[in-house]
Amino acid sequence: NAGVTQTPKFRVLKTGQSMTLLCAQDMNHEYMYWYRQDPGMGLRLIHYSVGEGTTAKGEVPDGYNVSRLKKQNFLLGLESAAPSQTSVYFCASSDLADTGTDTQYFGPGTRLTVL
Amino acid sequence: ILNVEQSPQSLHVQEGDSTNFTCSFPSSNFYALHWYRWETAKSPEALFVMTLNGDEKKKGRISATLNTKEGYSYLYIKGSQPEDSATYLCAFAMKTSYDKVIFGPGTSLSVIP
Numbered sequence: 001n002a003g004v005t006q007t008p009k010f011r012v013l014k015t016g017q018s019m020t021l022l023c024a025q026d027m028n029h030e031y032m033y034w035y036r037q038d039p040g041m042g043l044r045l046i047h048y049s050v051g052e053g054t055t056a057k058g059e060v061p062d063g064y065n066v067s068r069l070k071k072q073n074f075l076l077g078l079e080s081a082a083p084s085q086t087s088v089y090f091c092a093s094s095d096l097a098d099t100g101t102d103t104q105y106f107g108p109g110t111r112l113t114v115l
Numbered sequence: 116i117l118n119v120e121q122s123p124q125s126l127h128v129q130e131g132d133s134t135n136f137t138c139s140f141p142s143s144n145f146y147a148l149h150w151y152r153w154e155t156a157k158s159p160e161a162l163f164v165m166t167l168n169g170d171e172k173k174k175g176r177i178s179a180t181l182n183t184k185e186g187y188s189y190l191y192i193k194g195s196q197p198e199d200s201a202t203y204l205c206a207f208a209m210k211t212s213y214d215k216v217i218f219g220p221g222t223s224l225s226v227i228p
Contacts, residue, residue, distance in 0.1 A: 004158075031214065040124075042204060042220040043159075050214055058215065090158065100146040100213025101166055104206075106158035 002026050004107035006091050012113045013081045021076040021110050023091030030096035032074035033058075033104065034066060036087040043090065049074055051096075081114045088112070119207045119219040127225045128195050135191045136222040138205030142186035147208040149216060150179055150190055154201045162190075162203075195226045 007022040023032065030051050035043040035058075045058030049068040063085060065077045074093075078085060088111050092104040120139045128134050140148065147166045151159040163172040168183040176193045192199055202223045206216035 033215065035218075040220060043218040045215055045217075048215055059217075100208035100210075100216075101164050103149070103161040103164065104159075104216070106160075108158055 006107035006110050010111045018079050023074045025093040029093035031094045033092045034076045035090045083114045086114045119217050121219040121222050125223040130228050133193045138188045140186050140207040144209045145183045146210040146213045148188050149206040151204040152201050197226045197228050200226045
C-alpha cells in the first residue's frame with residue numbers, strides 16, 4: 001500500500017503559468033482533500049470531494065479548480081499561477097464511515113514556488 | 116470563519132521535562148476534536164480523536180483531554196524526548212459540517228537533548 005501519493009514533489013512556476021497537482025490514494029477512501037500550508041497558518045482547506053464526481057469549496061478556493069473523475073485520484077489545478085499561491089500543498093483522504101471522527105491520511109506534500 | 120487556536124505557538128523544553136499545550140475551539144456545534152503530530156519533512160499523522168466531553172486519550176507518554184463545554188483540549192507529553200520534537204496540530208469538526216475539519220495553526224515543540 002502506497003497510501004496517499006502526490007505528484008510532483010517540487011515545482012517552480014512563473015506568474016500566469018498553469019499546472020495540475022495530482023493526488024492518488026489506494027485505500028479506497030471516499031473523501032479527499034486539498035490543503036495549503038503557509039507559515040504560521042496551519043493547514044487551510046482549498047477544496048474537497050465526498051466521492052467520485054463530486055467537489056466542494058473549502059476555506060480558500062479562489063484561484064484553484066479541482067476534479068475527481070476517478071475515486072482514487074483528486075486533481076488540483078492552478079489556471080493562472082500567482083505569487084500568492086506559493087505554498088506547500090497537501091492532499092489527504094479519509095474513509096466514509098464517520099468523516100467527522102475519521103483520521104485523515106496525508107500525502108508527502110508538493111512545494112510550489114511561483115515567481 | 117470559525118477559529119481554532121493553539122497556544123503556545125512554539126515551545127522549547129529540555130529532555131525529560133513534561134509539557135502541555137492547548138487547543139481552543141468553538142464550544143457550540145461540536146462534533147469531534149483531532150490531534151495530529153507533524154514531524155519536519157514528513158506528513159501529519161493522527162494521534163487521537165475525541166468526541167465526548169471529558170474524554171481522555173493516551174498513547175505512550177502522550178495524552179489528551181477534552182472539554183467541549185468550554186471549548187478546549189490539552190495535549191500532555193510526559194518526560195519529553197528529542198523524538199517528540201514536532202508540530203502538534205489540532206483539528207475541529209463541527210456537527211453541521213463534519214465532512215471537513217478546521218485545523219489550528221499548530222504548536223511547534225523542540226526538545227533539547
